[in-house]
Amino acid sequence: MRIVIVGGVAAGMSAATRAKRQNPQAEVVVFERGDYISYGACGLPYVIGGDVESFEKLVARTPERMRGEGVDVRLRHEVTGVDAKAQTITVREASGAAHSEPYDRLLLATGVSAVRPDWAETGAAGIHVLRDIPDGEAIEASLKGAKRAIIVGGGYIGLELAEALRRRGLSVVLLERGPSVAGRILDPEYQRRVQQELDKNEVDVRCGVNVEAVTVMDGRVSGVQTSGGLVRGDVLIVAVGVRPNVALAQSAGVGIGKTGAIRVSNRQETNVQHIYSAGDNTESVNRVTRRKVHVPMGLTANRMGRVAGVNMAGGEAHFPGIVGSAIFKTFDLGVARSGLTQHEADALGLDAVSVDVESTDHAGYYVDAAPIAVRLTAERGTGRLLGSQILGHPSSVKRIDVIATLLHSRSKIRDLAEVDLAYAPPFSSVWDVLLVAAGKLHKAAQQPNKETSMP
Amino acid sequence: MRIVIVGGVAAGMSAATRAKRQNPQAEVVVFERGDYISYGACGLPYVIGGDVESFEKLVARTPERMRGEGVDVRLRHEVTGVDAKAQTITVREASGAAHSEPYDRLLLATGVSAVRPDWAETGAAGIHVLRDIPDGEAIEASLKGAKRAIIVGGGYIGLELAEALRRRGLSVVLLERGPSVAGRILDPEYQRRVQQELDKNEVDVRCGVNVEAVTVMDGRVSGVQTSGGLVRGDVLIVAVGVRPNVALAQSAGVGIGKTGAIRVSNRQETNVQHIYSAGDNTESVNRVTRRKVHVPMGLTANRMGRVAGVNMAGGEAHFPGIVGSAIFKTFDLGVARSGLTQHEADALGLDAVSVDVESTDHAGYYVDAAPIAVRLTAERGTGRLLGSQILGHPSSVKRIDVIATLLHSRSKIRDLAEVDLAYAPPFSSVWDVLLVAAGKLHKAAQQPNKETSMP
Numbered sequence: 001m002r003i004v005i006v007g008g009v010a011a012g013m014s015a016a017t018r019a020k021r022q023n024p025q026a027e028v029v030v031f032e033r034g035d036y037i038s039y040g041a042c043g044l045p046y047v048i049g050g051d052v053e054s055f056e057k058l059v060a061r062t063p064e065r066m067r068g069e070g071v072d073v074r075l076r077h078e079v080t081g082v083d084a085k086a087q088t089i090t091v092r093e094a095s096g097a098a099h100s101e102p103y104d105r106l107l108l109a110t111g112v113s114a115v116r117p118d119w120a121e122t123g124a125a126g127i128h129v130l131r132d133i134p135d136g137e138a139i140e141a142s143l144k145g146a147k148r149a150i151i152v153g154g155g156y157i158g159l160e161l162a163e164a165l166r167r168r169g170l171s172v173v174l175l176e177r178g179p180s181v182a183g184r185i186l187d188p189e190y191q192r193r194v195q196q197e198l199d200k201n202e203v204d205v206r207c208g209v210n211v212e213a214v215t216v217m218d219g220r221v222s223g224v225q226t227s228g229g230l231v232r233g234d235v236l237i238v239a240v241g242v243r244p245n246v247a248l249a250q251s252a253g254v255g256i257g258k259t260g261a262i263r264v265s266n267r268q269e270t271n272v273q274h275i276y277s278a279g280d281n282t283e284s285v286n287r288v289t290r291r292k293v294h295v296p297m298g299l300t301a302n303r304m305g306r307v308a309g310v311n312m313a314g315g316e317a318h319f320p321g322i323v324g325s326a327i328f329k330t331f332d333l334g335v336a337r338s339g340l341t342q343h344e345a346d347a348l349g350l351d352a353v354s355v356d357v358e359s360t361d362h363a364g365y366y367v368d369a370a371p372i373a374v375r376l377t378a379e380r381g382t383g384r385l386l387g388s389q390i391l392g393h394p395s396s397v398k399r400i401d402v403i404a405t406l407l408h409s410r411s412k413i414r415d416l417a418e419v420d421l422a423y424a425p426p427f428s429s430v431w432d433v434l435l436v437a438a439g440k441l442h443k444a445a446q447q448p449n450k451e452t453s454m455p
Numbered sequence: 456m457r458i459v460i461v462g463g464v465a466a467g468m469s470a471a472t473r474a475k476r477q478n479p480q481a482e483v484v485v486f487e488r489g490d491y492i493s494y495g496a497c498g499l500p501y502v503i504g505g506d507v508e509s510f511e512k513l514v515a516r517t518p519e520r521m522r523g524e525g526v527d528v529r530l531r532h533e534v535t536g537v538d539a540k541a542q543t544i545t546v547r548e549a550s551g552a553a554h555s556e557p558y559d560r561l562l563l564a565t566g567v568s569a570v571r572p573d574w575a576e577t578g579a580a581g582i583h584v585l586r587d588i589p590d591g592e593a594i595e596a597s598l599k600g601a602k603r604a605i606i607v608g609g610g611y612i613g614l615e616l617a618e619a620l621r622r623r624g625l626s627v628v629l630l631e632r633g634p635s636v637a638g639r640i641l642d643p644e645y646q647r648r649v650q651q652e653l654d655k656n657e658v659d660v661r662c663g664v665n666v667e668a669v670t671v672m673d674g675r676v677s678g679v680q681t682s683g684g685l686v687r688g689d690v691l692i693v694a695v696g697v698r699p700n701v702a703l704a705q706s707a708g709v710g711i712g713k714t715g716a717i718r719v720s721n722r723q724e725t726n727v728q729h730i731y732s733a734g735d736n737t738e739s740v741n742r743v744t745r746r747k748v749h750v751p752m753g754l755t756a757n758r759m760g761r762v763a764g765v766n767m768a769g770g771e772a773h774f775p776g777i778v779g780s781a782i783f784k785t786f787d788l789g790v791a792r793s794g795l796t797q798h799e800a801d802a803l804g805l806d807a808v809s810v811d812v813e814s815t816d817h818a819g820y821y822v823d824a825a826p827i828a829v830r831l832t833a834e835r836g837t838g839r840l841l842g843s844q845i846l847g848h849p850s851s852v853k854r855i856d857v858i859a860t861l862l863h864s865r866s867k868i869r870d871l872a873e874v875d876l877a878y879a880p881p882f883s884s885v886w887d888v889l890l891v892a893a894g895k896l897h898k899a900a901q902q903p904n905k906e907t908s909m910p
Binding site for chain 1: 754886
């Protein structure tokens with residue numbers, strides 16, 4: 001049994017490890033086109049900001065260690081073709097030489113690439129995306145002597161980098177095409193709070209702005225021309241999203257879903273026999289909506305990889321789907337969400353109702369009590385919990401995991417309202433903000449929708 | 456409708472507020488024998504330690520505010536008798552004068568009293584318990600000039616006070632009768648970590664020690680005579696437990712459960728018509744074991760009070776029971792538990808299995824990653840989650856709420872292993888310690904019990 005894995009980061013290495021454990025006799029080979037395997041890509045902004053010592057610290061397992069565990073890792077080997085009938089792949093080595101390799105089971109763990117708009121393709125120095133360690137090292141090199149950063153994109157990476165670069169002493173302009181930062185993460189009311197945190201930390205945020213061109217001086221970026229005028233800057237980071245790497249899959253006849261990512265069964269099987277897919281390049285199922293989604297996230301990639309690894313090695317595992325949990329921080333604001341926002345629920349045609357509660361993250365009388373805001377969303381009538389958004393001090397927003405746990409089992413809001421959460425003054429109010437919100441939403445979900453029931 | 460409430464702290468005031476909201480026409484009268492209502496008793500140690508500014512800060516609602524909401528509050532009025540047939544109570548005012556008051560519904564929210572062993576009843580100055588604000592004020596007065604504190608009892612209050620008094624600059628000796636501190640809170644392996652935190656902070660802990668007598672000099676405590684010799688100290692705090700205040704209930708023919716606390720229905724009704732009971736003096740049901748328990752806790756008291764308030768005012772509410780959640784900190788160690796410990800499960804005759812996982816509370820490469828230890832316990836065979844114990848930095852142990860949520864709905868360990876918890880490096884490892892523990896326990900719970908299955 002020869003198991004071949006294309007891509008050696010989260011899903012790929014999880015699959016390799018798990019396959020070897022499932023079937024120690026199996027030959028497991030990982031082809032990684034880059035220089036690193038098994039690194040925490042989610043940690044990249046924090047190396048730049050200084051909260052992680054070095055890029056090397058992000059590497060969880062080296063090729064040597066993997067070889068010690070019986071997994072053959074080949075760096076700087078790019079897989080350029082798949083012959084599904086012959087069960088072979090074409091591999092291009094660093095030298096440029098190509099050869100063919102057989103497989104019994106093949107995993108596509110090719111991840112995503114950062115979107116690079118045409119205007120960013122100038123060849124000038126100082127223009128970056130941030131997806132992998134070499135990207136990070138390049139940004140690091142660009143920062144030497146830089147004074148003024150332009151970040152394009154107000155999603156997770158853009159917001160994390162805004163903090164990182166301010167902490168490095170740069171002035172930061174953040175350009176967002178949409179009407180607000182965090183536009184695809186939160187409801188508008190909560191987007192505004194993220195905006196306020198950026199304001200407070202002197203990030204110059206400009207929304208509704210399209211970048212049209214990069215201006216270059218002496219071979220280096222000197223600014224961007226936008227729909228709102230010229231913005232000067234000596235380092236430019238493009239964080240406008242990611243795109244699943246599916247070209248290899250397509251060349252092998254592997255089906256792509258409506259989301260643009262690779263379509264799989266809950267065993268991570270593609271439509272092509274013996275070819276599996278896992279990680280950021282792959283669709284998952286949202287358990288709240290029961291729809292296929294493409295939400296590239298670190299834990300999801302690792303989970304899918306494990307499932308693929310077990311199944312490829314002859315075991316039986318199923319990926320249960322996700323509920324849409326995400327968490328990040330920018331400056332002193334922690335932001336977490338799970339399930340659906342009110343806006344997302346509306347867009348899906350659900351009859352959803354939300355309540356908002358503002359409280360303190362621990363007893364108001366206890367030192368350093370900080371504000372926390374919670375939105376909870378449920379389905380009217382049934383009372384089924386649909387989602388939550390939480391904003392507060394970073395130490396307080398992991399409360400979202402309670403919501404994720406309830407969403408996973410399609411629970412009702414009542415299941416939260418009555419829970420015996422742990423209380424002491426340094427940890428929460430006697431009625432934790434989640435309980436207050438749940439009680440309020442339990443009532444609200446029983447009321448008819450005024451907008452539709454009123455004449 | 457005249458609703459009379461005996462006791463104006465957590466359960467009593469929750470009941471009063473909720474009853475008035477349920478039935479604004481009802482007359483609601485609260486008799487409180489002390490000087491304060493509606494204060495957070497759980498915050499008392501933190502006033503002494505300095506993390507809460509003053510005892511006044513603990514007061515959530517004043518009598519004036521309650522009167523504004525239509526609730527009649529009478530301070531320094533002690534209820535000394537109940538005539539259940541006539542539906543009247545006897546009230547003794549501060550002046551000593553007694554009179555009778557009628558009720559349609561009566562709530563006993565009389566709370567608990569600190570246990571005061573005979574040896575503590577010397578009348579000497581400097582000997583204290585800590586249950587209410589006057590106790591706290593008395594301790595505060597005793598601390599002036601004090602150098603060496605003796606705490607008797609290694610439970611929640613004793614451990615919280617150990618930190619508080621060290622922070623006030625006193626040397627602290629903690630005497631515990633049992634073999635370890637936190638003996639009734641955690642399994643032995645986890646008790647040891649609490650002990651280590653006390654050691655690190657130079658609390659002189661002596662376990663297996665019985666206090667036999669107090670030594671007095673010039674009318675003030677000078678030490679205690681113990682089974683392990685004389686211990687010197689100029690302030691002595693007795694934190695050996697609490698006892699439900701049930702004398703008034705008993706005089707009215709109200710039934711007491713095996714736990715020693717007042718027996719109620721899930722509507723908080725006692726066995727005597729029109730008499731309800733709620734709060735620390737009252738039993739609840741543990742949803743994990745389905746047994747009656749007496750676990751006096753702040754949130755539980757508030758919850759029971761609300762249920763009683765609604766029902767007394769003609770509504771319909773049910774108390775769903777507890778799962779045994781608790782959380783506290785001592786110095787830099789946060790401690791949380793929910794459900795059953797392995798020891799408690801064994802004592803109940805359950806076939807329980809535990810796993811332990813040590814990890815970091817956020818990504819190991821991210822700044823200030825701190826150790827976290829999790830024990831998860833499940834029922835062998837069925838895989839039903841039974842409980843958890845978590846120790847770590849105080850900011851990380853509120854993870855216990857995920858466990859409480861699962862215990863509330865009698866979930867299986869698998870329901871935790873597959874949850875899409877929120878991940879980013881500042882918040883957790885990619886596999887949160889809870890997920891790692893759940894995966895491990897899911898496997899362990901499927902194995903037969905070696906101890907009983909081996910010959």
